[in-house]
Amino acid sequence: MEHPVILSALFGIPEEYKHVFYTWCAMAVLFATGFILRGKMKLVPTGLQNVMEVLIGGLEDFTVATVGENGRKIFPLLCGIFLFILAQNLLGLLPFCDAPTANINTNAAMALFVFAYYNYVGLRSWGPRYIKHFMGPMPVLAPLMLPIEVVSHCARPLSLTLRLFGNIRGEEIVLLLFFSMAPLVSTLPSYFLFLLAKCLQAFIFYMLTMIYLQGAMEHAH
Amino acid sequence: MRLAEIFSITDKRFLDDLSRAGTIGLHMVSGIAAGTAIGYALDYWLESFPWCTGVFMLLGIVSGFRNVYVDTKKLVANQQKETVERK
Numbered sequence: 001m002e003h004p005v006i007l008s009a010l011f012g013i014p015e016e017y018k019h020v021f022y023t024w025c026a027m028a029v030l031f032a033t034g035f036i037l038r039g040k041m042k043l044v045p046t047g048l049q050n051v052m053e054v055l056i057g058g059l060e061d062f063t064v065a066t067v068g069e070n071g072r073k074i075f076p077l078l079c080g081i082f083l084f085i086l087a088q089n090l091l092g093l094l095p096f097c098d099a100p101t102a103n104i105n106t107n108a109a110m111a112l113f114v115f116a117y118y119n120y121v122g123l124r125s126w127g128p129r130y131i132k133h134f135m136g137p138m139p140v141l142a143p144l145m146l147p148i149e150v151v152s153h154c155a156r157p158l159s160l161t162l163r164l165f166g167n168i169r170g171e172e173i174v175l176l177l178f179f180s181m182a183p184l185v186s187t188l189p190s191y192f193l194f195l196l197a198k199c200l201q202a203f204i205f206y207m208l209t210m211i212y213l214q215g216a217m218e219h220a221h
Numbered sequence: 222m223r224l225a226e227i228f229s230i231t232d233k234r235f236l237d238d239l240s241r242a243g244t245i246g247l248h249m250v251s252g253i254a255a256g257t258a259i260g261y262a263l264d265y266w267l268e269s270f271p272w273c274t275g276v277f278m279l280l281g282i283v284s285g286f287r288n289v290y291v292d293t294k295k296l297v298a299n300q301q302k303e304t305v306e307r308k
Contacts, residue, residue: 151256152284159251207240
């Protein structure tokens with residue numbers, strides 16, 4: 001079931017690349033917000049600056065409270081991921097737009113990046129001793145734990161991808177079905193529910209990235 | 222349900238628990254799926270069909286349970302921390 005009226009068709013974007021177009025839309029929204037705010041930063045924030053400061057400040061507090069002081073180093077990436085996914089998810093609720101995260105390719109790209117990045121952080125902070133993270137608590141069990149841990153690490157990008165994709169795609173389909181059955185009466189209440197669910201999915205992606213990075217940075221058990 | 226309770230969803234520890242609990246189910250499945258996929262890829266490469274798939278599927282099942290175990294341990298630790306703070 002496809003979107004009836006859609007922005008990307010007006011720009012002549014083929015159906016199979018429309019998630020790339022909407023990813024650029026989300027980036028444009030974020031960049032525009034950044035440029036608008038950069039020009040008129042105030043000591044006492046008002047309006048949009050206030051919203052963004054509460055959002056980013058709250059996230060930073062949360063990251064530092066969970067990860068510790070190391071969290072400040074990885075915070076730009078985490079905050080970027082959260083805002084980017086939030087913008088992408090919320091695009092799905094706008095008329096004429098579609099959520100790029102409803103396509104599995106967008107999510108797989110982000111999840112694989114997170115996978116590569118937390119392993120890089122682990123290798124950078126521990127060097128060859130990073131392998132201890134894969135050995136489990138007891139040296140005797142290490143040969144058994146090594147393949148299990150490797151498989152469970154490979155499962156991480158998979159679960160990141162599928163969770164975001166399944167949730168957002170499901171919401172888009174439900175919205176379309178509701179809209180075809182009873183426009184407005186059924187879609188308006190579900191907008192509020194999906195607004196919450198989409199924010200929550202962005203938060204979960206951020207949260208899991210943070211947990212993985214924390215696991216790579218802290219001491220192996 | 223009071224309005225304040227609905228807005229307590231922004232409570233940080235609640236969000237932490239919520240996202241952990243929401244991920245447990247898929248962590249188990251994705252462990253199994255990743256294990257099977259790795260085994261199948263190895264079999265495709267080595268042309269030894271049932272062996273690697275079987276072994277890695279078992280490893281995937283074990284790692285799926287391990288994921289759930291680790292997540293649950295963290296959740297329980299969070300809960301205990303909360304009860305200690307309340308007292």
